[in-house]
Amino acid sequence: MHPYLPNTAEDVQEMLQAIGVESTDELFLSVPESLRLKNELNMPQAKSEIEVRGIMNELAGKNTSIDELVCFLGAGSYDHYIPSVIRHLVSRSEFYTAYTPYQPEISQGTLQSVFEYQSMICALTGMEVSNVSMYDAATSAAEAAILASVQTKRERVLISRTLNPEYIKVLETYLKFRNVEMDYIAEKDGVTDLEDLKAKLSGNIAGVIVQYPNFYGIVEDIRPLEEAVHENKSLLIMSVDPIALGVLKSPGELKADIVVGEGQALGQNLNYGGPVLGFMTASTKLMRKMPGRIVGQTLDRDGKRAFVLTLQAREQHIRRFKATSNICSDQTLNSITAAVYMATLGKEGIKEVAVQSFKKAHHTANLLTATGKYELLFKQPFFKEFAVKCPVPVETLNAKLLEKGILGGFDLKKCNPDLGDAMLIAVTESRTMEEIQKFVEIMEEI
Numbered sequence: 001m002h003p004y005l006p007n008t009a010e011d012v013q014e015m016l017q018a019i020g021v022e023s024t025d026e027l028f029l030s031v032p033e034s035l036r037l038k039n040e041l042n043m044p045q046a047k048s049e050i051e052v053r054g055i056m057n058e059l060a061g062k063n064t065s066i067d068e069l070v071c072f073l074g075a076g077s078y079d080h081y082i083p084s085v086i087r088h089l090v091s092r093s094e095f096y097t098a099y100t101p102y103q104p105e106i107s108q109g110t111l112q113s114v115f116e117y118q119s120m121i122c123a124l125t126g127m128e129v130s131n132v133s134m135y136d137a138a139t140s141a142a143e144a145a146i147l148a149s150v151q152t153k154r155e156r157v158l159i160s161r162t163l164n165p166e167y168i169k170v171l172e173t174y175l176k177f178r179n180v181e182m183d184y185i186a187e188k189d190g191v192t193d194l195e196d197l198k199a200k201l202s203g204n205i206a207g208v209i210v211q212y213p214n215f216y217g218i219v220e221d222i223r224p225l226e227e228a229v230h231e232n233k234s235l236l237i238m239s240v241d242p243i244a245l246g247v248l249k250s251p252g253e254l255k256a257d258i259v260v261g262e263g264q265a266l267g268q269n270l271n272y273g274g275p276v277l278g279f280m281t282a283s284t285k286l287m288r289k290m291p292g293r294i295v296g297q298t299l300d301r302d303g304k305r306a307f308v309l310t311l312q313a314r315e316q317h318i319r320r321f322k323a324t325s326n327i328c329s330d331q332t333l334n335s336i337t338a339a340v341y342m343a344t345l346g347k348e349g350i351k352e353v354a355v356q357s358f359k360k361a362h363h364t365a366n367l368l369t370a371t372g373k374y375e376l377l378f379k380q381p382f383f384k385e386f387a388v389k390c391p392v393p394v395e396t397l398n399a400k401l402l403e404k405g406i407l408g409g410f411d412l413k414k415c416n417p418d419l420g421d422a423m424l425i426a427v428t429e430s431r432t433m434e435e436i437q438k439f440v441e442i443m444e445e446i
Helices: 009-019 024-028 049-060 084-090 108-125 137-152 165-176 194-200 222-231 284-289 332-370 394-403 433-445
Strands: 156-160 181-185 205-212 235-240 258-262 278-282 294-299 305-310 385-389 422-426
Touching: 084 332, 108 278, 108 294, 108 305, 108 332, 137 156, 137 165, 137 205, 137 235, 137 258, 137 278, 137 284, 156 165, 156 194, 165 181, 181 194, 194 222, 205 222, 222 235, 278 284, 332 385, 332 422, 332 433, 394 422, 394 433
Parallel strands: 156 181, 156 205, 205 235, 235 258
Antiparallel strands: 258 278, 294 305, 385 422
């Protein structure tokens, strides 16, 4: 009946006798008769390895990747250059097969690699402690909101409308089932409306989430927001682009309490959407409430450097239903990839990536607006991403660009119809001057 299961008929009979039932069908009596499958699954017959490989290659060939296209699409995932050394290092079996260490102290190599990652991400964000094993930026933001509620014993959070819309959707889902209410801070000219924030701050606001740079690529002035949030004794949660921190003031300098973000830009392939890496850093006072894992450094009985999982909040270990989070999976390989990327580039390398992305984005914006056919949607400072008003629907523009081998920007009408025909364009250090020139010329022709 189930040829893919290794149990023999005798094995099955022995197990059924042990639990006191006559047949496997009795195990499913709780499933209504109308819902049970009465016939065999409509599956193809078994095929050889050669045939399966051919089928899979044919299916994969239907996709078009950024290996074949010039990418100007961002909106949360970015085509940054990944040095070849990174793939070679993280493909080593001791990294590639690493999972969550249930007997952590014997996994010194895994623990050390995570410790190095956490040290570097703390240095980048300017915060005091980092965890590991967040799924992505969206779930990291949701976990931060829950942490803020647990820490302050308040039940509401405020979300800036300039936060990535996909993050907002995940926040809505997460918080609904954790009995944490959420409200929105209006956007004004592409940035968080400070006056609306002040009007909505009250004694039951646990935290405020803002993005830096925000979804439109704009670098918001965090200082007045921070002052208002902390005056209300709420927590400031910042969702950040780690590459931008190569040139912008760190969240630590801006007095953030919790910092989350998407680590995909740190050496991770786009992978058609995942797996990616969410990160979370915080101040020391919050570390006992942080989800995921925290690796600490200590000395063993011989006085040698050693690593341990510390302050564990995972429900499987000690806290169970009292745990802040239910994070159970593991993103260690992605964390190690980020660590190798940061170590390979170093401080100056990450700064160089940020500077090149910044300069090329502004060069692209200048060329587009100089055509007289495109206008910046917002007159605000931006990092590597900017929005332009378009004379024709973005869908039309992107279709024409795709014909020319270019993956165009994000259609902002998808998340906010009030913005009209507007395209969000991302430019990273990977784009050459020739690619930028071609992109602008095609946009002008259309």
